[in-house]
Amino acid sequence: MKKMYHLATCTTCQAIIKETGVDKLAAADRIKMQDIKTEKITAGQLEEMKKMSGTYEALFSRRAMKYKELGLKEKSLSEKDYRDYILDEYTFLKRPVxxxxxxxxxxxxKKTVAALKAAVSDI
Known part of the structure; x- marks a missing residue:
C-alpha cells in the first residue's frame, strides 16, 4: 500500500508533497492521498500506523493548537489517550504520515523528508 495522510490546507504538507514528488505519483494514481480534514482517519488506519511506528505517541503532534488549549502539556498521557485524541481531532496527527x-x-x-524523498524516487 502506498498512501499519504495529509492536510490539504497545511502549507508545510503542500511543500513536502511537491518537494518529494508525491504530487506526481498521486496524479498517476501510484499513491493514494487522504486529506484528514475531509476524510477522517479510521481506528483501523490509525492502528495500522501504530503497528508500523511502534507507538501512538510517535504519531501524536504536540504542535497542535488544541494541545495547549486543552492543557495537555501538564497531563501525563497514556497510549490510549494519544489514540483517542488523534481519532477525536485530526490536528493531533503528526503530519504528513x-x-x-x-x-x-x-x-x-528534515531527516524524515529526505528519507521520504529517497524512497519516493525508487517508486
Whole structure:
C-alpha cells in the first residue's frame, strides 16, 4: 500500500508533497492521498500506523493548537489517550504520515523528508 495522510490546507504538507514528488505519483494514481480534514482517519488506519511506528505517541503532534488549549502539556498521557485524541481531532496527527509498503514516514523534520524523498524516487 502506498498512501499519504495529509492536510490539504497545511502549507508545510503542500511543500513536502511537491518537494518529494508525491504530487506526481498521486496524479498517476501510484499513491493514494487522504486529506484528514475531509476524510477522517479510521481506528483501523490509525492502528495500522501504530503497528508500523511502534507507538501512538510517535504519531501524536504536540504542535497542535488544541494541545495547549486543552492543557495537555501538564497531563501525563497514556497510549490510549494519544489514540483517542488523534481519532477525536485530526490536528493531533503528526503530519504528513506516508506509508510506502512496509515503510512509514511521520512528520516533517528534515531527516524524515529526505528519507521520504529517497524512497519516493525508487517508486
Amino acid at each position: 506516508t506509508i510506502l509498503d512496509n515503510q512509514i514516514f511521520i512528520g516533517n523534520d
